[in-house]
Amino acid sequence: MKRLLALAVLLTIGALSITVAAHQPPAAQPAGPRVIDIEKLRDNLYVLTSSSPADRATFSGGNVAVFITDGGVTLVDTKLTGWGQAILDKLKTVTDKPVTRIINTHTHGDHTGNDNFFGTSVEIVAQDNTKANMEKMDAFKGDNAKFLPKKTYKDKLTLGSGKDRIDLYYFGAGHTNGDTFVVFPALRVLHTGDMLAWKDAPFCDLTNGGSCVALPRTLQKVIAGIKDVDTVIPGHSPMMTPKDLQMFQRFTADLLSHSIDAMKVAKSVDDATASFKVDKYPAYKNERVKAAIQAVYDELKK
Ligand SMILES: [Zn+2]
Numbered sequence: 001m002k003r004l005l006a007l008a009v010l011l012t013i014g015a016l017s018i019t020v021a022a023h024q025p026p027a028a029q030p031a032g033p034r035v036i037d038i039e040k041l042r043d044n045l046y047v048l049t050s051s052s053p054a055d056r057a058t059f060s061g062g063n064v065a066v067f068i069t070d071g072g073v074t075l076v077d078t079k080l081t082g083w084g085q086a087i088l089d090k091l092k093t094v095t096d097k098p099v100t101r102i103i104n105t106h107t108h109g110d111h112t113g114n115d116n117f118f119g120t121s122v123e124i125v126a127q128d129n130t131k132a133n134m135e136k137m138d139a140f141k142g143d144n145a146k147f148l149p150k151k152t153y154k155d156k157l158t159l160g161s162g163k164d165r166i167d168l169y170y171f172g173a174g175h176t177n178g179d180t181f182v183v184f185p186a187l188r189v190l191h192t193g194d195m196l197a198w199k200d201a202p203f204c205d206l207t208n209g210g211s212c213v214a215l216p217r218t219l220q221k222v223i224a225g226i227k228d229v230d231t232v233i234p235g236h237s238p239m240m241t242p243k244d245l246q247m248f249q250r251f252t253a254d255l256l257s258h259s260i261d262a263m264k265v266a267k268s269v270d271d272a273t274a275s276f277k278v279d280k281y282p283a284y285k286n287e288r289v290k291a292a293i294q295a296v297y298d299e300l301k302k
Contacts, residue, residue, distance in 0.1 A: 061110035084118070105191065106194060132178070133209070154170065171221040175235075178208075212296045213300065222245070
């Protein structure tokens, strides 16, 4: 009976993971050891990687930035629930300072999953809409409501000063309606969250206010508004550059106009997908193109 129940749960989770996008994975954890890799970007900035959703066995959640200052460690995002100890173990290899601040780029569970792991004295920061989205998540209900962001902002927020300064920006809807861009000005590094996750079509989470129609415009504002950056930490891929961000913006604008044109002549989503070519974007995949075109269709049909 127990075995049947477990099987039913597994099947349900399997079905869910097909319909729910890759970055909202089920709570199930990989059976193997939880290994997180660490990459050094600067003397006081690291990234906890192992974040490709393509390999479910090793997927730990989104890329986590680790910013080390005299006052403590700031984390940008916290990966999937269950990976808190693995994060902490990896942190200990580069610093003995405590985590004092968490910035959540957006609401998804693979970016907020261990907000509750580092204790209640940690300052949690997010954009206003992301806090509202987090309030709807089971993970932040009841006793866990105390781990909701206490510091929020609307358009821009600066934390710290001098070499410790962190700038947070919100430019509009895209992946969700509350995506923060995190800049470390002294280090010329930008963390994009899932507004730039991979070299493929974006995932626009319409249930959390995301918009594939707004996304290219929002990214244009990012490119115009954030200068003086050399390194880009994407939500889920190896490190990128501002040029990659610019290419992704062009890709999303291209995909949007292609979708609108296809809608105008009453093409099906399948036909629109088949006629969208990713070849002119080096290293791009088309695994997520259909879902993104579907999102545009759904948005514009409203
Ligand atoms: Zn996400």
